[in-house]
Amino acid sequence: MxxxxxxxxxxxxxxxxxxxxALPTIFxxxxxxxxxxxxxxxxVTLGFNVPQTGPYxxxxxxxxxxxxxxxxxxxxxxxxxxxxxxxxxxLDGTGIMGKKVEYVTGDTQTKSDAARASAKSMIEKDGAxxxxxxxxxxxxxxxxxxxxxxxxxxxxxxxxxxxTTGKDKKANGFRHFFNAYMSxxxxxxxxxxxxGTDRKAYHLTADYTWGWTQEESIxxxxxxxxxxxxxxxxxxxxxxxxxxxxxxxxxxxADVLILNHYGGNMVNSLTNAVQFGLRDxxxxxxxxxxVVPLYSRLMARGAGENVKGILGSTNWHWSLQxxxxxxxxxxxxxxxxxxxxxAAHTCYVQTLLYADAVARGGSFNPCSVVEALxxxxxxxxxxxxxxxxxxxxxxxxxxxxxxxKENPQSEFDLLEVVEVTPRAxxxxxxxxxxxxxxxLGECNPGA
Amino acid sequence: xxxxxxxxxxxxxxxxxxxxxxxxxxxxxPVNSPLAQFNAGYPDLMQRFAIFGIFAIGFNILFGLTxxxxxGHAAFLGVGxxxxxxxxxxxxxNVIPAIILSIIVAGLFALLIGWISLRRSGxxxxxxxxxxxxxxxxxxxxxxxxxTNGETGLQVYTDDPQILLGDxxxxxxxFGMMMRSSTxxxxxxxxxxxxxxxxxxxxxxxxxxxxxxxIFRSPFGMMLRAIKSNQTRMNYTGLSPRPYTLAAxxxxxxxxxxxxxxxxxxxxxxxxxxxxxxxxxxxxLMTILGGAGTLIGPILGAGFIKYCENIFxxxxxxxxxxxxxxxxxxVENALIWVAEHFVGSGWHLTLGxxxxxxxxxxxxxxxxxxxxxxRFAFRRRDRKASDAExxxxxxxxxxx
Numbered sequence: 001m002x003x004x005x006x007x008x009x010x011x012x013x014x015x016x017x018x019x020x021x022a023l024p025t026i027f028x029x030x031x032x033x034x035x036x037x038x039x040x041x042x043x044v045t046l047g048f049n050v051p052q053t054g055p056y057x058x059x060x061x062x063x064x065x066x067x068x069x070x071x072x073x074x075x076x077x078x079x080x081x082x083x084x085x086x087x088x089x090x091l092d093g094t095g096i097m098g099k100k101v102e103y104v105t106g107d108t109q110t111k112s113d114a115a116r117a118s119a120k121s122m123i124e125k126d127g128a129x130x131x132x133x134x135x136x137x138x139x140x141x142x143x144x145x146x147x148x149x150x151x152x153x154x155x156x157x158x159x160x161x162x163x164t165t166g167k168d169k170k171a172n173g174f175r176h177f178f179n180a181y182m183s184x185x186x187x188x189x190x191x192x193x194x195x196g197t198d199r200k201a202y203h204l205t206a207d208y209t210w211g212w213t214q215e216e217s218i219x220x221x222x223x224x225x226x227x228x229x230x231x232x233x234x235x236x237x238x239x240x241x242x243x244x245x246x247x248x249x250x251x252x253x254a255d256v257l258i259l260n261h262y263g264g265n266m267v268n269s270l271t272n273a274v275q276f277g278l279r280d281x282x283x284x285x286x287x288x289x290x291v292v293p294l295y296s297r298l299m300a301r302g303a304g305e306n307v308k309g310i311l312g313s314t315n316w317h318w319s320l321q322x323x324x325x326x327x328x329x330x331x332x333x334x335x336x337x338x339x340x341x342x343a344a345h346t347c348y349v350q351t352l353l354y355a356d357a358v359a360r361g362g363s364f365n366p367c368s369v370v371e372a373l374x375x376x377x378x379x380x381x382x383x384x385x386x387x388x389x390x391x392x393x394x395x396x397x398x399x400x401x402x403x404x405k406e407n408p409q410s411e412f413d414l415l416e417v418v419e420v421t422p423r424a425x426x427x428x429x430x431x432x433x434x435x436x437x438x439x440l441g442e443c444n445p446g447a
Numbered sequence: 448x449x450x451x452x453x454x455x456x457x458x459x460x461x462x463x464x465x466x467x468x469x470x471x472x473x474x475x476x477p478v479n480s481p482l483a484q485f486n487a488g489y490p491d492l493m494q495r496f497a498i499f500g501i502f503a504i505g506f507n508i509l510f511g512l513t514x515x516x517x518x519g520h521a522a523f524l525g526v527g528x529x530x531x532x533x534x535x536x537x538x539x540x541n542v543i544p545a546i547i548l549s550i551i552v553a554g555l556f557a558l559l560i561g562w563i564s565l566r567r568s569g570x571x572x573x574x575x576x577x578x579x580x581x582x583x584x585x586x587x588x589x590x591x592x593x594x595t596n597g598e599t600g601l602q603v604y605t606d607d608p609q610i611l612l613g614d615x616x617x618x619x620x621x622f623g624m625m626m627r628s629s630t631x632x633x634x635x636x637x638x639x640x641x642x643x644x645x646x647x648x649x650x651x652x653x654x655x656x657x658x659x660x661x662i663f664r665s666p667f668g669m670m671l672r673a674i675k676s677n678q679t680r681m682n683y684t685g686l687s688p689r690p691y692t693l694a695a696x697x698x699x700x701x702x703x704x705x706x707x708x709x710x711x712x713x714x715x716x717x718x719x720x721x722x723x724x725x726x727x728x729x730x731x732l733m734t735i736l737g738g739a740g741t742l743i744g745p746i747l748g749a750g751f752i753k754y755c756e757n758i759f760x761x762x763x764x765x766x767x768x769x770x771x772x773x774x775x776x777x778v779e780n781a782l783i784w785v786a787e788h789f790v791g792s793g794w795h796l797t798l799g800x801x802x803x804x805x806x807x808x809x810x811x812x813x814x815x816x817x818x819x820x821x822r823f824a825f826r827r828r829d830r831k832a833s834d835a836e837x838x839x840x841x842x843x844x845x846x847x
Contacts, residue, residue, distance in 0.1 A: 052792035105763045107792055112600040112718035117491060120714070121757055124640075125489040138598035142716055145602050149618060149627075149715075168599070207589040208598035236589065237598070439605050 035365045036151040036446025037127045044099040044364065046071070046351070047128030049119050049143060050157065052107040055264050056135040058298050059343040063133055063157055064105060065336055066344035070351035073331070074101045081331040082352060085324040085380035090359035091352070097359055108134055112142035119143050123150050129364050130155060132350055135343060137161030137210040144173035151446020153366050155350035158343040160262075160294055162213040165394035166435035171443040172366055174373055174388065176353065176395045177346045178426070180214040181434055183293045183313040184221035186399035186421035190311060195256065195289055197226035202254035204245055204269060206261050207234040214260045217434060218293050222258075230254040235261075235269070242269040246276045255283040257290045266292055267302035274306045295402055297341050300414040307404030307414065314400050316345040316382055317417055325382040339412050349381045353388075370443040384423070391430035392440065399426050455660050458742060462656055466649040469493055470639045477636030484766065485758060490629055490642035492757050494713045496750045497648035498706045501655045503733040503745030505702020508662060509695050510731070511740035514675035516573045518727050519560065519580030523553040523700040525587060525722030527707025529594070532601045532717045539611035540603075540619050542626065542647070542712040546705065553704020554697055561696035565689060568678070580727050587719040600718035619712045621647055626713055644713045651709065652746075655702060660742060662698070671695050732798075736805055738812025747813045755798050762790035 039045070048067045051060035072078040076093030083091050095101050104126040106118030115134065122128040131147050132155035134140045140159035147154035148170040156164060156175040160183070165175050191199075201222055205211040211234070219229050230252050235245055246269075249257060257278060261269050273279075273290055281288035292299075295312030318329045318339035328348065332340040340348070354369065357376070361368035374390035383397035402415040428435070451459065465472065474488030487493070506520050527549035534545035564575040587595040595601055603609075619626045626644035662668050673681050674688045681688055711717050720726070729752065737748025767786055771779045789797045809815045 053795075057792070103765075104761060105791075107760050111720035112598070112716065113720050116714060116716060116718075117495070117757070118760075120491040121489060121761070124491050125486070136598075138600065138718075141599045142602075142718065145716060146714070163599070168602075209592075209596075210598075234589070236585070441605060 034445065034447065035367075037123065037129045039099055039127075039129060039364055042099060043102045044096055045126055045128050046101060046103045046354075047106065047119065047122035047126065047131040048103055048133050049106045049108050049115060049122065049131055050133040050347075051110045051135050051139075052105075054110040056110050059135040059158060059263075059296070059341065060108070060133075062298070062341045062344040063135065063347040066332070066340060066348040067103065067133070067351060069332060069335060070348045071101045071103055072335075074351070074355050078335070079331050080327075082324050082328050082348070082381055085327050086352060086356070087379040088356050088360065090356055096355045097362070097364070101355070104128060108139050108143075110136050110139060112138050115139040115143050116146050119146055120150070123152055128152065130354055130369075132354070133157040133347060134159060137164055138208065140164050140175075141168040141209075144168065144170050148172045148441065148444055151366060151444045153354060153369050155354050157347050157350065160214070161210040162217065162434050163209055163438075165392045166213075167437040169392050169394075169438045169440050171370060171393075171440045174350070174353075174393045174395075176350050178313075178315045178397070178399050179394065180210070180217040180293070181428055181432070182399050182426040183214065184217035185426040185428075186313050186401055186419075187218070187291070187293060187311065188221040188225055189421075189425075190401045190419055191222065191227075191291065192225050194311065196286075199227045199256050199286070200230045200252075200254045200284075201227050201256045201258055202230045202249050202252060203232040203258045203260060204242070205232060205234050206237055206265050208237055210262070211260045213434065214293055215258075218258055218260070220434075227256070235265070237265065239265070240268050242272040243276065245269070246272050246278070249278065250276070250281075253283055255286050255288050257288070259290065259292050261292070262294055262296075263299060264302070266299050270303050270306050270310070295415065296343065297412065297414055298343075300404060301411065308406050310404045311418065312402055314402050314415070315342045317342065317400055317402060317415060318345075318412070319415075319417065320382060320400075322382065322384065324380045328382060345382060352381065353378070366445045367443040386423075389430070392435065392438075396423050396427055398423050449657065451660060451664075455664065455742075459653075459657060459660065462743065462746070463653055466497070466652060469496070469649070470641050470645070474637065474639055478638045479636065481769070484762065487754055487758060489640060490627070490645055491713075492753065493642065493645040494648050494709075495753045495757070497645065497652045498709045498713070499730075499733065499749035499753055500652050500746040501648075501709070502703055502706035502730055503737065503749040504652075504655050504659045505699040505706070506730045507699075507734050507739060507741075507745040508659060508671075508702070509699040510734055511745075512663070512668060512671035512675060513692050513695050515565075515568065515692060515696070516731065517564075517576040517696070517699075518573045518724065518731065519564075519576030519578075519583075520699070520703050520730050521724070521726035522560070522580040522583040522722050523557055523703035524707035524710070524726070525583065525717070525719065526556045527553040527704030528711040528717035528721060529587070529601055529707075530704070531708040531711035532603065532715055535603045535619065535711070535715050536601075536607040536609065539609045539613070540615060540617065540715075541611070542619050542621050542708075545619075545712055546651075546708040549708025549711070550701050550704045553707065554701040557697045557700020557703075558693070561693050561700070565692050565696060577724060577727070580722060581724055584719055584722040584724070587722055595717070595719060598719065600716045602716050619644075619715055648709055648713070651705065655705065656742070656746070663742060667691070667694070732802060736802060736812055738814035741812065741814045744812050744814040751801075751813065752798065755794055755801075759790050759794040759797055760792070764791070 050063045051057055073081045073083050075095050104122050108115035119131050130153045134157040137159040140156045144154045154173040162180050203215050205215040259269050278288050290310050292310055292312040295314045300307045329339050357369045357372035358364055361372035373388050376388045379385045386395055386397040388395055399421045400417050401419045403418050405414055405416045408414050470488045474486045476482040476486050509515055530549040530552040531545035534548050538544050560579045564572055616625050624643050629640050629642035632639045670691050678688055733748035733752050734745045738744025767783045771782050
C-alpha cells in the first residue's frame with residue numbers, strides 16, 4: 001500500500017475530492033414562482049397515490065375509480081355527481097379556477113418508503129400541486145410529512161389512526177375520514193344497548209400504530225361504561241392463521257372478542273374465531289359476541305357468511321339515503337356497475353373539497369387552501385353537516401354503526417346501518433390525551 | 448491516476464462523467480413532448496440511482512468476489528437509515544454526522560451478523576442472513592417501536608432535541624446547502640434539473656466506486672477471489688478464509704449503511720419496509736442483472752431496476768389511451784388490455800421478463816450485453832482486446 005499512497009497521489013485525490021464537494025455550491029436554488037408547482041398553463045395536475053399492489057390493493061383500486069370520477073365531474077363531464085348536492089357552489093364543471101384537471105397515479109404498495117418515493121416523483125417530475133390517497137395510516141402519516149416538507153397539500157384517503165390528526169398532524173394535511181376515537185365513541189352506546197354493561201372483553205390487536213390507537217380507544221370507551229378488559233393480545237401484521245391466538249380465549253371467562261384488525265387480517269381472524277365456535281359459546285350465562293370496530297364492505301365480502309350479526313363502525317355506506325350519497329352512488333354505479341366503498345367515498349369527497357377550497361380561496365397556493373379549509377362547514381357530501389376543524393384538520397361528522405346483514409340481497413348488500421351516531425357524540429377536544437403531543441406547524445408553500 | 452491502471456482510470460472517468468451529466472443524459476426528451484413520460488432526470492430518481500448504485504457496489508464486493516450470497520443486506524441499509532434519522536433528531540440536520548454514524552452502526556451490525564452467519568457457507572449462509580434480516584424487519588416494525596416508530600417510520604418532529612440545529616435550515620443540509628434545493632436550466636424545449644442532493648450522492652458514489660476498484664485490484668481482493676474459486680484448497684495452503692470473508696461482509700455492510708444514511712439524508716424518514724426481504728432480493732437482482740463480479744455492472748443494474756420501478760409503474764390506462772388513441776377502437780382496446788399488464792401495477796412482470804431474458808442470453812449481465820454490442824460495432828473479435836470487465840464477467844460462475 002505504501003507504494004500506492006504517494007504524496008502526489010494523496011494531493012491529487014484531495015484536489016479531485018475537493019472539486020467534487022465544491023461542485024454543488026455552483027448551483028443555488030432559484031425559482032420564480034410563489035409556491036411549489038404553481039400551475040402555469042391551462043391545466044392543473046393532481047397526484048393520486050393509492051395502493052395498487054399489496055394487502056390493500058382492492059381499496060386502492062376503488063379509490064382510483066373514485067378519483068377518476070371526481071376528475072370527470074370537476075371537468076364538467078358525466079352527471080356531476082355530488083357537485084349538484086354540495087353546499088358550496090364555487091365549482092361549476094370548468095375544472096378548478098378554469099384550469100382543466102389532469103392527474104397522475106402512483107403505487108404506494110402500502111409501504112411508507114414506496115409511497116413517499118411515488119409522491120416525490122409526482123411532485124418533482126409531474127408537477128402535482130396536491131397529493132391524495134392511501135389506504136393505511138402508516139402511509140398517510142409518512143406522505144403527510146413529505147407534503148409538509150415539500151410544500152404541497154395532502155388530502156388523506158382512508159386512514160383511521162388517531163395519530164394522523166393527533167401527534168403526527170401537519171398544517172398541509174387534511175383528513176376527511178373518521179378515526180379510532182370516533183369509532184369507539186359511536187360504538188360504545190350501541191354495545192351497551194345490545195350487550196349490557198357487565199361484559200368481559202378480550203382484544204386481539206394488529207401489532208402496529210393503528211391497531212394500538214384503536215385498542216386504546218375502544219378499551220377506554222368500553223371500560224367507561226363498566227366493561228372489564230380481560231386481556232389485550234398483539235398479533236403480527238403478517239399473520240394469516242390466528243388459531244393460536246383464538247384458543248387461549250377459550251380458557252378465559254371473556255365473553256366479548258374485539259378484533260382490532262383490518263383488511264386481510266380481519267378476514268382471517270374472524271374466520272378462525274367462527275371456526276373455533278366462539279359465536280355459539282355461552283360464558284357466564286351470556287352469548288359470546290365478536291366486535292370489529294372498523295368495518296368496510298370489501299372486508300365484509302372477504303369474510304362472507306361470518307360477518308352476519310357482527311357490529312362495527314364505518315365512515316359511510318352506499319345505502320345512505322341523503323341526496324349527496326344517492327347522487328354519488330348513482331354516478332359511480334353508472335360508470336362502474338357496482339356501488340362505491342367507503343374508501344372511494346372519502347377520496348371522492350376529498351378531491352371535491354380541495355377543488356372547492358382552491359376556488360373559494362382564489363389561489364392554488366397551499367396557504368390559501370389551508371385558510372379556506374380551516375373551520376369550513378359544509379353539507380351535501382354524504383355525512384350530513386360536516387366541519388373541518390382548524391385546530392387539527394380533522395373532519396367532524398356523523399358516524400355509522402353497522403352490522404353484518406343476516407339476509408343479504410346481493411354481493412354488495414352486506415352491511416346494514418344500525419345507528420347514525422350524531423356528530424356531537426363523537427367530538428373531542430383537540431388536546432385530548434389520545435391526540436396530544438402533535439404540532440400542526442405553519443402552512444408551507446414550498447418555494 | 449490515483450493508483451489505478453489505465454483501463455480502470457478510464458472506467459472511473461467514464462462513471463464520473465456519467466454521474467456529472469446525469470441530469471442532462473436522463474432528460475433526453477423535451478418537456479412537452481409525449482415521450483417526456485420516459486424522462487428520468489428528476490431529483491428523487493437520480494438520487495435513487497446513485498444510492499442504490501452504492502448499495503449494489505457494496506453487495507458486489509461480497510457476492511461478486513467471495514461468492515457468498517447474502518439475502519439480508521437490506522437490514523444494513525435499514526439500520527443505516529435509522530441511525531441517520533436519529534442523528535437528525537438528536538443533533539441537527541447536517542448530513543455529515545448522520546452519514547458517519549450510519550456507516551459505523553451498519554458496520555457493527557454487519558460484524559455481529561457476519562460473525563454468526565459466516566460459520567456456514569453456501570445456501571446455509573444465505574438462509575442465515577435472510578433470517579437475521581427478517582428478524583430485524585419484524586423488530587423494527589413492531590417490537591422496537593419506541594426506537595423505530597414502527598409501521599409509520601421514524602420521522603423528525605419539531606420538539607426533538609436537535610442540540611446543534613442553531614438557526615440552520617430545517618431540512619437536511621450540508622453546511623447550509625439544502626439537499627432538496629436545485630437549479631433548473633431551460634435550454635429550448637428541454638429542462639434540466641440540477642439538484643444538490645443528487646450531487647452529494649454522486650460524489651459519494653464515485654468515492655465508493657473508487658474504493659471498490661482498489662479493493663478489486665488489491666491482494667485482499669485476490670484473496671477473496673481465491674475463496675470463491677476453491678475454499679478447500681485455500682484451507683489446505685494454511686490460510687483461514689474467515690477473517691477475509693468477515694472483512695468483506697463488514698465492508699459491504701458499511702456500503703449498505705452509507706446507502707441507507709444517504710437515503711435518510713435525501714428524505715428524512717426511515718421506514719421498516721426497507722429492511723424487508725424483498726428489498727434484500729432487489730439488490731441481488733441488481734447485481735446479477737448488471738453483471739456480478741464486474742465493477743460497473745451493479746451500478747447499471749441498480750439504475751435499470753429503479754428506472755423500471757419508477758417510470759413503468761406510473762404509466763396508467765389513461766396514458767395508454769393517449770398512445771394508442773389513433774388506432775381503431777377494437778385494436779386499441781386489445782392493445783391496451785395486453786399492455787396494461789406490463790405497466791402500472793404490473794411493472795414487476797416487465798422486470799421479471801427482462802430479468803429472465805438477461806440471465807438466459809447474457810449470463811454476464813448488462814455488462815456482457817454492452818461488450819457484445821461493442822465488439823460488434825468495432826469488429827474487435829479477438830479475445831485479447833477484451834478489457835478487465837469481461838475477464839471479470841468470465842470469471843463469474845453462472846451456476847451460482
